[in-house]
Amino acid sequence: MLRFLTKRAGDGILTLAALVTLTFFVMRLAPGGPFSSNRKISPDILANIEATYHLDEPLLQQFLRYVWGVVRFDFGPSIRFRDYSVADILISGLPYSLTIGFWAVMVATVTGVTLGILGALKRNSIIDYSAGVIAVIGIAVPIFVLAPLMQVYFALTLRWLPVGGWGDSWRNLVLPIVALSLPNIAYISRLTRAAMIETLRENYIRTAVAKGIGGRRVVWNHALTGAVLPVVAYLGPATAAIITGSIVIETIFALPGIGRHFVDAALNRDYPLVMGITILYGGFLIVFNILADILRGWLDPRVRNE
Amino acid sequence: MTTTRLSILAGSWLALACAFAAPAFAQDDTLDRGIGSEWSSMDPHVNFDAAAGSILSDAYEGLVNYNGYDILPGAAESWEVSEDGLTYTFNLREGLVWSNGDPLVAQDYVDGLMRTLLPDTGSERGYYFTSVVQVVGAADIINGDATDASGLGMTAPDDRTVVIQLENPAPHVMNILGGAFSMPPLHSPSVDAGGAGVFVDPARVVTNGAYLIREIVPQSHVLLERNPLYWDAANVSIPFVKYHVTEDASTELLRYQAGELEVTYDIPLAQMESLQATVPDEVKITAGVDIVYYSFNLLREPFQDINLRRALTIAIDRETLEGRIVRSGATPNYSFSGGFDPNYNMPVFDEAAMTQEERNALAQELYAAAGYGPDNPLTINILPTVAEESVRRAQGIALMWKQVLGVDAVVEPQERKAWLDAFYAGTWDVFADNLVGDFPGPETFLPYMRPSAEAGYNWVSPEYEAAMDVASAQTDPQARLDALAVAEKILLDDYIVAPISIIPTRQMVSPRVGGWVESPVGYHNSQYLTLE
Numbered sequence: 001m002l003r004f005l006t007k008r009a010g011d012g013i014l015t016l017a018a019l020v021t022l023t024f025f026v027m028r029l030a031p032g033g034p035f036s037s038n039r040k041i042s043p044d045i046l047a048n049i050e051a052t053y054h055l056d057e058p059l060l061q062q063f064l065r066y067v068w069g070v071v072r073f074d075f076g077p078s079i080r081f082r083d084y085s086v087a088d089i090l091i092s093g094l095p096y097s098l099t100i101g102f103w104a105v106m107v108a109t110v111t112g113v114t115l116g117i118l119g120a121l122k123r124n125s126i127i128d129y130s131a132g133v134i135a136v137i138g139i140a141v142p143i144f145v146l147a148p149l150m151q152v153y154f155a156l157t158l159r160w161l162p163v164g165g166w167g168d169s170w171r172n173l174v175l176p177i178v179a180l181s182l183p184n185i186a187y188i189s190r191l192t193r194a195a196m197i198e199t200l201r202e203n204y205i206r207t208a209v210a211k212g213i214g215g216r217r218v219v220w221n222h223a224l225t226g227a228v229l230p231v232v233a234y235l236g237p238a239t240a241a242i243i244t245g246s247i248v249i250e251t252i253f254a255l256p257g258i259g260r261h262f263v264d265a266a267l268n269r270d271y272p273l274v275m276g277i278t279i280l281y282g283g284f285l286i287v288f289n290i291l292a293d294i295l296r297g298w299l300d301p302r303v304r305n306e
Numbered sequence: 307m308t309t310t311r312l313s314i315l316a317g318s319w320l321a322l323a324c325a326f327a328a329p330a331f332a333q334d335d336t337l338d339r340g341i342g343s344e345w346s347s348m349d350p351h352v353n354f355d356a357a358a359g360s361i362l363s364d365a366y367e368g369l370v371n372y373n374g375y376d377i378l379p380g381a382a383e384s385w386e387v388s389e390d391g392l393t394y395t396f397n398l399r400e401g402l403v404w405s406n407g408d409p410l411v412a413q414d415y416v417d418g419l420m421r422t423l424l425p426d427t428g429s430e431r432g433y434y435f436t437s438v439v440q441v442v443g444a445a446d447i448i449n450g451d452a453t454d455a456s457g458l459g460m461t462a463p464d465d466r467t468v469v470i471q472l473e474n475p476a477p478h479v480m481n482i483l484g485g486a487f488s489m490p491p492l493h494s495p496s497v498d499a500g501g502a503g504v505f506v507d508p509a510r511v512v513t514n515g516a517y518l519i520r521e522i523v524p525q526s527h528v529l530l531e532r533n534p535l536y537w538d539a540a541n542v543s544i545p546f547v548k549y550h551v552t553e554d555a556s557t558e559l560l561r562y563q564a565g566e567l568e569v570t571y572d573i574p575l576a577q578m579e580s581l582q583a584t585v586p587d588e589v590k591i592t593a594g595v596d597i598v599y600y601s602f603n604l605l606r607e608p609f610q611d612i613n614l615r616r617a618l619t620i621a622i623d624r625e626t627l628e629g630r631i632v633r634s635g636a637t638p639n640y641s642f643s644g645g646f647d648p649n650y651n652m653p654v655f656d657e658a659a660m661t662q663e664e665r666n667a668l669a670q671e672l673y674a675a676a677g678y679g680p681d682n683p684l685t686i687n688i689l690p691t692v693a694e695e696s697v698r699r700a701q702g703i704a705l706m707w708k709q710v711l712g713v714d715a716v717v718e719p720q721e722r723k724a725w726l727d728a729f730y731a732g733t734w735d736v737f738a739d740n741l742v743g744d745f746p747g748p749e750t751f752l753p754y755m756r757p758s759a760e761a762g763y764n765w766v767s768p769e770y771e772a773a774m775d776v777a778s779a780q781t782d783p784q785a786r787l788d789a790l791a792v793a794e795k796i797l798l799d800d801y802i803v804a805p806i807s808i809i810p811t812r813q814m815v816s817p818r819v820g821g822w823v824e825s826p827v828g829y830h831n832s833q834y835l836t837l838e
Contacts, residue, residue, distance in 0.1 A: 031727040031728065032724050032725075032727040033723070033727075036723050036727055037430075037726065041430055041433050042437060042445075044432075044448045044449040045429075045430060045448055048425040048448065049430065051425070051428075080346060081524065082347035083347050083349060083502070083505060083506040084506070092523075092524050093524070148556060148557075151557070151560050162566060163557065163564045163566055164557050164560070164566070165526070165527075166523075167523075167526070251554045252556075253557070254551065254552060254553070256523055256551070257525070261525060264344065267722065267723070268723070
């Protein structure tokens with residue numbers, strides 16, 4: 001276990017290093033700079049500002065300066081949001097992304113797995129078909145279509161919930177969480193259903209049934225473990241993606257998370273902020289994949305012994 | 307720096323735990339305003355964008371104030387201009403104080419300009435004092451030749467007098483001393499103690515405007531509260547103002563319709579017509595100080611022929627383009643600067659008086675004279691930004707050039723920063739250019755077109771330079787405008803750019819909001835508004 005963790009952590013750090021290097025240099029290939037502007041600013045002023053952010057140094061020196069900073073957990077100043085350091089922005093944005101993301105993962109997992117199991121147990125029943133329809137809608141209709149429709153219906157027509165923003169109450173969270181979890185409910189319920197059907201055909205299930213163990217216990221104690229394995233594998237990267245902030249959701253619901261900063265930073269060539277969010281996202285992805293592997297190993301001896 | 311060292315993850319889980327207990331700040335006596343993208347800085351000496359400009363002009367007051375076209379006394383109750391137009395003397399009100407009760411003195415305004423200019427501040431705003439107007443000694447401080455205010459043409463002879471000395475006469479200096487891009491004063495004690503970080507810390511920031519900064523949440527909102535120590539507090543009607551980041555115009559409109567916002571930053575193009583039909587009184591469309599013109603690449607051989615430039619300029623049916631194709635509320639423009647000053651006798655290009663049919667016929671003749679025709683069509687590219695409005699406009703123009711002249715024009719939209727870079731790279735035949743001005747008047751645009759100021763157009767015109775020199779020496783406002791009109795006509799007669807249109811500001815304003823006046827620069831200080 002310790003060897004497994006050490007190896008995975010080592011791989012993760014190497015991956016992050018490659019990610020940092022690649023992102024740093026590829027980003028500089030994009031035309032335009034943070035201070036490109038169509039107000040004709042005098043060269044003296046521009047030189048002062050570039051010196052403030054060390055943008056006047058050779059690229060390699062900037063890279064080394066950046067890496068040295070990252071090693072000390074200093075991610076540099078943001079150029080687009082002049083009042084804040086990159087760390088300030090990540091710390092201020094993460095709680096919002098985490099809150100929405102955490103609940104979206106919860107809702108998606110619980111609902112998705114439940115729908116999947118019910119569909120598998122009562123194949124071709126009304127429940128199965130409705131779960132199927134929900135899944136198809138969730139996968140096929142993009143969030144940017146569904147979310148505004150939900151806003152119009154629940155906020156403008158029924159006046160139950162606010163359109164967007166953050167702060168007043170839990171009511172601000174309902175629509176974003178539902179919108180963010182819908183596609184994941186769809187995927188998870190499909191994955192669970194397929195895995196459940198497959199598991200129910202396995203020999204050990206047949207043995208259990210033959211021994212006279214009741215249907216409910218077979219499902220709960222024997223089949224479920226096998227059925228959630230693919231879901232766990234899916235949840236690793238999906239959780240990382242959801243938690244680091246859905247750009248679309250945050251824009252449509254005007255939420256102050258990380259995702260919007262990422263887009264703003266890229267469009268405005270805020271190099272340090274793009275780097276910071278990339279590292280954060282990469283780190284989350286690696287950590288959640290390791291967690292998913294550990295969880296799968298715990299659930300499935302075959303994975304453990306590999 | 308301590309926050310930088312904080313473990314990000316630990317901080318966020320802690321905050322996650324508190325997130326559900328977020329404080330409720332919703333007040334019925336709050337004016338909720340959309341500002342588009344997030345402010346780039348709340349530092350009044352650094353900020354260079356309009357979103358923060360609206361917030362900062364509520365929180366900080368310059369020597370003067372603006373409401374619509376009017377220049378009103380601000381911290382200065384009166385001012386005098388010297389005969390030669392080079393010296394401005396401002397008399398501050400008696401008993402001015404900062405929001406913490408400290409007296410506000412003339413030197414605070416000098417300190418504010420110094421902070422803006424000093425290289426360490428890293429501010430782009432020095433541009434106003436070296437490019438838009440030339441304050442004596444400002445350039446020396448920016449380029450590091452001077453490090454103190456001894457040579458600066460802004461002084462405080464006593465606590466209630468500010469003197470500004472200019473290198474050249476510039477009546478428009480009155481247009482940059484207040485409002486969103488004002489010359490704000492500096493409260494040295496708080497900034498000396500806490501650095502630039504105080505500007506985003508509501509507990510420590512000290513302001514002098516009609517409002518105090520109460521809460522700042524990045525990517526979400528800034529909450530302001532009426533400043534009881536403001537000299538005109540008795541006439542500030544709205545107790546709270548909340549500026550919301552509204553990146554997505556469709557969401558912003560929904561929030562407005564749900565009553566979450568009273569003033570929006572923009573209106574989605576797709577909704578314009580239905581809103582104008584259903585709630586015409588709430589749709590506020592004002593020609594903004596923002597002009598669109600198409601620049602021709604003078605380094606490329608075809609465009610060195612004035613016949614071709616002229617043909618392309620007049621073959622655009624601007625009324626159809628803006629009224630039927632783009633439909634963003636923009637105004638067709640036949641001059642370069644778009645006027646904006648009612649006293650400006652604005653020149654237009656010669657064919658402006660013709661009908662479009664006559665223009666098209668003339669364009670075809672000129673196109674043929676330049677050596678092009680059905681067998682030998684001109685093939686060019688047009689570079690707009692990826693913004694929906696710019697792409698629509700470029701496609702409409704390409705279509706008109708095709709129909710009238712048979713030109714094969716390819717529209718190649720560029721992401722904004724790439725588009726800005728492409729201008730200097732010269733990778734275009736026609737550049738879908740635009741300029742955003744700083745004040746309503748031709749002089750906010752015309753100096754940019756001086757070949758000496760902007761090499762990117764590759765235009766050689768001693769006549770234009772000379773005419774602009776004549777204008778910038780004038781001290782009498784009307785004589786100056788007349789001289790500027792002479793220069794603008796030289797620009798138009800050379801057809802190096804095709805004027806297209808004037809971009810509007812589009813906002814939804816709730817009937818609950820009173821005192822809203824038209825402002826081409828978009829100045830709508832909350833202190834002049836009321837809320838039912």
